[in-house]
Amino acid sequence: MEDKEDKIRLVQMKLMEVLDFISDYLPLINCHSNDFLLNNHWETFLSEPIRSELDSLSAAELVSLLSQTHSIEKVVLGEDPTQYPNPSSWNFQCEYLDKASSSGDKKWKIYTKDMQHFCPNWVHEDLKSFLQDAQRCSLHNSDILSNVDDLDINGDLTLKDSMLISTFMNQKKTHEVEVMGELCYRLSQKYDTNVVVDLGSGKGYLSTHLAFQHKLSVIGVDAQTINTKGASKRADILSRQWEGLTRNKVLRSQKTVLGKLGKKRKKELRKAGGWGDTFTGNQRDIKRSSSPRSDIMDDVLNGFAQFFEEQERSRNEPSSHDNVKSNSPPSQNKDCCDSMKTKTKNCEGEEQNATDERLNEKSEGSENISLNIGGNFLERKNTAETSALKANHFLITTYIDTDSDISEIVMQAMAGESLSSFTKHSCEHGDTVQQTKDSYLAENPVLGEGPTLMLTGLHTCGALGSNILRLFVNSPSVKVLCNVACCYHLMSEKFVASPFEDKEDLNEEPGFPLSEFLRKNKIGIGRQARNLASQSVNRRAQDAEVLAKQFPRMLLQKILYDQLGYVRSDWKGLRKLDQKSTDMFDYVMRAFIKLGLPTDKVNRELVECYCEKYRDHRRKFAAFFQLKTALAPCIEAVIVLDRLCFLLEQECVYDAKLLQLFDPVTSPRCYGIVSVKT
Structure with a gap:
């Protein structure tokens, strides 16, 4: 160096x-x-x-x-x-x-x-x-x-054979999570950090990727309860669908057509088996394998065999069809948090709401054969696999500032309900609270020895972008x-x-x-x-033409000043109002009403006069803003x-x-x- x-x-x-x-x-x-x-x-x-x-x-x-x-x-x-x-x-x-x-x-x-x-x-x-x-x-x-x-972390971050699961993420977020997730994983391996703290985790795109894909212990921290609840619900749904998503990802990468397996292939799949490992624990082995038969691993074949057996049995059970609907993923919480209202909100939710609304659709297209076929298959799945996926993913709602104690936040998040249930069980056998805590920490060495932490944040917003640097410097347990x-x-x-x-x-x-x-x-x-x-x-x-999208707002500002004699910097609620309007006159009327201003002096002829007078200024503003953007x-x-x-x-x-x-x-x-x- x-x-x-x-x-x-x-x-x-x-x-x-x-x-x-x-x-x-x-x-x-x-x-x-x-x-x-x-x-x-x-x-x-x-x-x-x-x-x-x-x-x-x-x-x-x-x-x-x-x-x-x-x-x-x-x-x-x-x-x-x-x-x-x-x-x-x-x-x-x-x-x-x-x-x-x-x-x-x-x-x-x-x-x-x-x-x-x-x-x-x-x-x-x-x-x-x-x-x-x-x-x-x-x-x-x-x-x-x-x-x-x-960084000496072995190569490029954007791997062509990446096993990234892009479900529930748009193109922008998929690109960011893929690169950031791979970087965080390799840094954690190089510097031997055992807990990653994702500050401003928002909806949990990065934190779930690190926990599910890379098997890292991750603490997702956000200041808004609605974000934490949304991230928890997303993690629940993703964990239930993870096996099918990862299986289909491998099959798709091997150009295997899903959902169209012939009788001969089904028979081969039913005969395959004898392996107890779950698919998700072997993803990296899939990528490394070069065997001609490795396009589908034995544990995947075993998973398919179990699936078809369950599906075969479910056909003979009269209630199976009725259970399909009740076992479908719960609807997505449509509430969203305004990023301008919190300094610790991670801005990874940008342009994502439309994607989240499709959370209940088939995750990987119509070929996903493991999610929406056979209600009893989903109902009878071993919940231990889901719990194992979520075992390393912790969420906590707290406001982060320069006085925050990262180690305490990690302890609180990782212990959480686990310590409470452990305490209840131990105290029933006569142990004191301190003895219980000592026993719990002894059984959880990551907590007891004091974890080595890595702080991360994907698009930390506003003050959190600077506070995360201060916390890194001031927290002895944080290494990366x-x-x-x-x-x-x-x-x-x-x-x-x-x-x-x-x-x-x-x-x-x-x-x-x-x-x-x-x-x-x-x-x-x-x-x-x-x-x-x-x-x-x-x-x-990249634009095909220089646009002046903000010009209607400038024209409105001029009209407001000429009609009222003043403009105020705290006027709010006008953003994107022009997109809801049919023309400039409609936009001006909507703006006056929104601001609670009198409209008796505003008419179509007046607005059209302003439009004509400042017509040439639209191009000037486009050129002005192009220069300023440089x-x-x-x-x-x-x-x-x-x-x-x-x-x-x-x-x-x-x-x-x-x-x-x-x-x-x-x-x-x-x-x-x-x-x-x-």
């Missing part, structure tokens, strides 16, 4: 490079799209040469603005010591923040009326140089990113960290006031900056900047590198690496941090 001090210096110099670049454009980065017409963003935040160049671009050129591939030569930081100052002597300079701090307050207030008209300092005279510098400041074009090979964060706008800053700070938890530890390097320089970027960091350059680069990777680089720098600054941290884990088009928040303590 490279010297830790050299690595810290490399990260610090990259932070200096990115911050020096964006400091001139923070006013542009922090302007609110809703005010594009109201505050004339086109004239205020773009220089005349940039406006002219954007105006001259054709529709096709505007579309390709983010997908242009410039020949960028990577600058290896540190090779030229005169190019960058020593990090210890660097001072962050930003006229925009200096202006905002003139009031003498502890925090810069950049969302005041005056600051919304503060012009950027355009140091770039053309689009090409601006885009080149923006790309150079992204994580993708930095020398900070590590490869999976650097594997985290991918998201929703940067939902955390707070130490030096910049949020426009919604009066409604936020002021006792919460600021999520940015974390590193001592940025704290001593009092770095601030702003909430709108952090919101911009969630925009996906890669996805927009800065999104720079903001994300600052946030992620700050967290990497924070970990490297800690004495207890042996190493910390930043990796691109996911495909950036499929999963825009694709950067993960892996860290190991001494």
Whole structure:
């Protein structure tokens, strides 16, 4: 491993490079799209040469603005010591923040009326140089990113013969769970961790995968009871269907047609047997086997034989057909948790509700022969197999902050009802409570000896994304960290006031900056900047045309101001309202009614007049937002590198690496941090 001090210096110099670049454009980065017409963003935040160049671009050129591939030569930081100052002597300079701090307050207030008209300092005279510098400041074009090979965990994470069970997950979540699950499994093997704590586990996609697929002991932690209950119900259903899902997965990979076995094949399956192992315990052996007959293992054949025997008997029982319906999986809980209402909610539920509604459908298509045929087969299945699957999967509802005791949470989750029932049984035989607890811990060495933990989180939201790093550093029992964060706008800053700070938890530890390097320089970027960091350059680069989906909201903002003389930042309930409207007039009327405003002065002629007046501004906004989006990777680089720098600054941290884990088009928040303590 490279010297830790050299690595810290490399990260610090990259932070200096990115911050020096964006400091001139923070006013542009922090302007609110809703005010594009109201505050004339086109004239205020773009220089005349940039406006002219954007105006001259054709529709096709505007579309390709983010997908242009410039020949960028990577600058290896540190090779030229005169190019960058020593990090210890660097001072962050930003006229925009200096202006905002003139009031003498502890925090810069950049969302005041005056600051919304503060012009950027355009140091770039053309689009090409601006885009080149923006790309150079992204994580993708930095020398900070590590490869999976650097982790020394034996190869690629996306295996073609992976046994991932994708049931109940959309394409995005399947991709993320496959990669993250394989990474967590290999890290746990390499560093001998015996418990994985999944913070912000949400609906339990990652935690059930680690417990069922990789046989790891997993604690799923979430702040919302509804999430924990949903995860528990999903685990129940998945455990009952697991044998059929995994069996069909193997058969499908071997191109075996399910549900269409001939009489001869059925006879062979009935004769096969004599093995007591369950299928799920041998999945990795299936992948490794190269025997010609290994397309179906003996235990799978045995499972098939048992199934057909049960099915044969069930045909002769008159009540079997009546039991099919009662043994079908229970309906999915349709309640969902709003990710904006909790700081510890894991955002892996994104775009997933529609998939969850299909939870009761056949899990792997019509060919799944083990789930919905023969009620008595399901009814008579040995519940011990289901219990064995869930034996390593624990769920607990608790709020996670920097004062949380991870070891105590693990003890509470793993003991839970098991300790209660053990205590009841032992106390009936005269044992004291302490004797009972000691006996229980002795019989459960993972708890008694103190488990070695790995903290993980797939798209930990807002404050949890920063708190998980603090917990990793402050928890002696935690050895490994594997985290991918998201929703940067939902955390707070130490030096910049949020426009919604009066409604936020002021006792919460600021999520940015974390590193001592940025704290001593009092770095601030702003909430709108952090919101911009969630925009996906890669996805927009895939679009066939540049869209201006937000333009109706901007036009509404202008109408609201002209009719009322004011607009308020706390107006809510307008998101996606335009999608429910038939036209702009209908949208405006719905918005006024939603906000409880008088509509007597609003008519169709008025709205059509606004539409005609600002028709040409739609294209201008599309170009404006396309340019602004080019800065999104720079903001994300600052946030992620700050967290990497924070970990490297800690004495207890042996190493910390930043990796691109996911495909950036499929999963825009694709950067993960892996860290190991001494």
